[in-house]
Ligand SMILES: Nc1ncnc2c1ncn2[C@@H]1O[C@H](COP(=O)(O)OP(=O)(O)O)[C@@H](O)[C@H]1O
């Protein structure tokens with residue numbers, strides 16, 4: 001604990017900024033990167049349109065725990081927003097992070113400078129957040145335009161999506177340091193898809209069997225969806241703080257673990 | 269404030285060791301490098317040169333022993349030490365996502381240079397590395413020599429007091445090597461302290477004021493190239509080849525000529541103060557070598573004498 005606090009004191013924002021700066025340079029000089037960025041944005045949006053609007057026509061309306069009745073699209077949209085925040089951050093801190101760490105030796109080169117492993121982890125996470133926020137920002141605008149959220153709550157939901165991005169980005173980075181090769185990424189995307197389907201995204205978890213409900217409540221995307229949905233629908237309750245705490249712990253634990261592993265792997 | 273004594277060694281290692289599991293890569297070495305010196309680690313592959321360099325670069329902590337760089341302990345002040353070092357690793361790790369120029373400016377930012385300083389420094393270093401014309405190019409299409417020069421330029425971006433070069437010219441063609449040597453020589457003349465590893469004896473002789481010969485994780489000899497040759501070899505060496513006859517079978521007949529004869533798989537090395545006299549004696553004994561070469565002694569001969577093996581196989 002003391003050593004952790006000491007380590008935090010020695011971190012330099014300037015060096016974290018330099019790591020972000022490197023990624024900005026790479027983005028500017030690679031045209032293919034923009035395409036990747038674009039596709040990452042359309043995925044959740046397409047889900048929203050097909051499921052929210054398409055399935056919504058079949059399902060009709062839905063009664064929330066609070067008793068309020070909303071259209072299915074209003075119920076699903078915040079979940080897609082949370083998914084978008086998750087995928088945006090993960091795309092950067094898993095695939096790209098792993099590539100830079102393992103094949104491109106980017107971090108190895110950086111670690112020969114005064115930059116510390118934790119500063120790399122923070123820089124990479126901040127960069128992932130820049131990318132994720134681009135998605136969620138546009139997504140929120142679309143939601144307001146389609147009448148799926150009010151402008152005020154949408155504005156408040158933005159920081160919530162940032163916390164979601166931080167939590168998933170940090171844990172994704174930690175997991176990436178454990179990857180042996182590309183084959184492990186199949187596992188990761190399967191896991192990501194399972195979370196996507198079973199996190200109270202498409203139906204309230206109260207409708208799940210009790211065992212499944214308990215299981216889902218232990219997984220991270222559930223907390224992300226509940227937090228973002230609570231804020232977007234304007235249903236602020238003390239219970240939301242549990243989700244905030246869950247995501248905050250993910251962020252800190254993921255960062256510490258990732259920095260530790262970077263040092264072990266790259267500074268043998 | 270106060271000034272540190274100027275002859276305080278930049279690098280001080282006592283009993284420095286690095287182990288990977290059960291394997292000992294560096295086995296208790298003592299090294300001291302003074303400011304302004306050009307110091308070399310000469311040894312074959314697997315001698316422990318890179319492991320030593322990585323400890324000095326503060327990217328790998330010693331398993332045991334004492335290590336001080338600029339008087340500081342890498343385990344405590346790694347980041348502060350690295351701020352004053354320039355590191356050229358054995359394998360280039362340039363950033364393929366960035367242009368040649370951006371490789372320099374981006375790297376400068378890790379050292380805390382401002383955007384403007386980074387740009388100014390990059391321009392100077394592109395000039396130094398003769399890469400100004402390639403400034404906008406990607407890294408991949410560069411030749412091996414250009415990549416190496418860029419890596420060295422990148423190592424200079426923070427105006428380091430100590431530059432560490434791990435096999436700076438391995439794998440380069442002779443022309444590229446000579447250009448690199450010339451650049452490194454300029455650094456040396458400017459007073460930059462250079463520490464390099466190599467398994468080329470000519471490189472060590474060209475660039476190093478002083479060097480240690482490493483083998484199997486240990487230092488087997490230390491001194492200036494000239495002193496090492498004087499101590500462990502003779503002024504001249506005669507290389508004799510005998511066609512079909514195995515060198516080992518010939519050695520007996522060479523007894524008494526020069527100081528000693530070493531049979532290699534393909535030739536016999538005859539160590540002597542006077543090469544021509546030795547050749548005359550070989551002929552007088554009726555031996556008929558298929559080829560004869562008289563040359564000056566090199567560090568290669570020192571290494572062979574100390575370890576019984578050649579540097580580059
Ligand atoms: N990270 C590592 N893990 C295990 N063994 C290593 C590691 N790094 C180097 N070695 C071993 O240590 C020995 C010395 O390697 P190295 O320092 O690279 O020698 P050199 O640079 O002189 O060729 C080699 O046998 C190498 O296989």
Ligand SMILES: [Mg+2]
Pocket residue numbers: 317318319358434435
């Ligand atoms: Mg090496």
